Amino acid sequence: MSNLFFYHEPVMLKEAIKMLAIDGDGVYIDGTFGNGGHTQVILESNPHATVIAIDKDPMAVRKSSIFKHIYQERFTFINDCFSNMDCILKNFLSANVKVKGIFLDLGISSVQIESPDRGFSFNIKSKLDMRMDNTNHNISADEVIKNSKEKDLQDIFSRFGEEKLSKKIVKKIIFERKSGDINTVKLSRIIDSIKSKTSKQPSTKIFQALRIYVNSELDVLCKVLRKVNSILEKKGRVVVLSFHSLEDRIVKNFFSDNSVKGSHAILNESESASKNKAIFQTSPPSPMAPTINEQAENPRSRSAVLRMGIKRSL
Numbered sequence: 498m499s500n501l502f503f504y505h506e507p508v509m510l511k512e513a514i515k516m517l518a519i520d521g522d523g524v525y526i527d528g529t530f531g532n533g534g535h536t537q538v539i540l541e542s543n544p545h546a547t548v549i550a551i552d553k554d555p556m557a558v559r560k561s562s563i564f565k566h567i568y569q570e571r572f573t574f575i576n577d578c579f580s581n582m583d584c585i586l587k588n589f590l591s592a593n594v595k596v597k598g599i600f601l602d603l604g605i606s607s608v609q610i611e612s613p614d615r616g617f618s619f620n621i622k623s624k625l626d627m628r629m630d631n632t633n634h635n636i637s638a639d640e641v642i643k644n645s646k647e648k649d650l651q652d653i654f655s656r657f658g659e660e661k662l663s664k665k666i667v668k669k670i671i672f673e674r675k676s677g678d679i680n681t682v683k684l685s686r687i688i689d690s691i692k693s694k695t696s697k698q699p700s701t702k703i704f705q706a707l708r709i710y711v712n713s714e715l716d717v718l719c720k721v722l723r724k725v726n727s728i729l730e731k732k733g734r735v736v737v738l739s740f741h742s743l744e745d746r747i748v749k750n751f752f753s754d755n756s757v758k759g760s761h762a763i764l765n766e767s768e769s770a771s772k773n774k775a776i777f778q779t780s781p782p783s784p785m786a787p788t789i790n791e792q793a794e795n796p797r798s799r800s801a802v803l804r805m806g807i808k809r810s811l
């Protein structure tokens with residue numbers, strides 16, 4: 498089904514664009530193009546800005562062709578994983594051109610969640626899949642549920658969903674899978690039967706765990722963060738919007754391991770030398786949460802955390 502029928506409401510749009518501080522003829526990377534909500538505002542906010550947009554989901558390709566038609570040479574789209582950002586840029590930028598801003602809006606879009614054949618949602622009956630790039634040969638959530646050993650499934654649910662009732666849920670899955678395939682709705686019923694008294698949205702954590710595992714989401718996030726320093730120009734910015742504590746912890750630790758907090762940002766030479774790991778400067782308003790109004794209007798934004806680091810000019 499075409500993604501053009503669905504809409505994704507961009508989260509913390511104004512705040513993210515303000516943090517990126519779009520400036521002159523800069524090159525910006527949107528590593529999670531999706532439906533193009535953030536890319537569009539970057540391109541509209543400065544007529545000389547250029548965006549290189551990346552998304553691993555083939556559904557983003559159709560939307561990107563509309564952008565190409567409108568913004569022409571100011572817009573380039575690459576259907577790939579953002580963790581390959583450094584290699585991708587080698588093909589599109591000459592060696593001396595650096596990037597002014599990198600933006601990542603992690604996770605999946607409403608377009609993906611609502612697509613009936615992608616198996617992301619516990620509210621839509623479908624085969625479990627959850628691969629963002631469903632053209633590759635990576636294993637799907639269906640194969641994970643079908644073939645994983647009891648201990649491995651438990652590990653996935655505990656690590657990536659922080660689900661306390663993993664053990665009981667896995668036992669039930671192992672029992673139920675003997676009598677046939679487990680689709681999205683069946684998996685949700687299994688979880689409900691164990692968790693319904695303890696949770697309002699019983700399936701959220703298990704579905705999150707499967708999605709993170711299938712797409713190696715935490716690994717690719719670590720991988721791209723290790724690359725941003727070499728991609729950004731001095732004073733360039735990296736802005737990351739995350740939606741659950743596991744990914745936010747990675748971003749938070751990345752900045753605290755590699756940065757000087759705003760109040761200590763002006764260092765003398767010897768202090769700077771001893772802080773040679775301090776690549777980024779972080780300062781308020783980062784981290785930032787959505788306003789109460791946005792949370793009410795767009796419930797998907799409720800768990801969002803926006804963080805930003807500025808590459809120091811030392």
Ligand SMILES: C[S@@+](CC[C@H](N)C(=O)[O-])C[C@H]1O[C@@H](n2cnc3c(N)ncnc32)[C@H](O)[C@@H]1O
Pocket residue numbers: 505506507508528529530531532533534535536551552553554557577578579580602603604605606629717
């Ligand atoms: C929350 S959506 C982005 C929405 C977008 N900012 C907008 O306003 O339309 C996240 C997008 O990132 C993509 N994505 C997630 N992980 C990715 C990765 N490792 N590499 C490339 N794209 C990724 C997903 O396929 C999805 O389209």
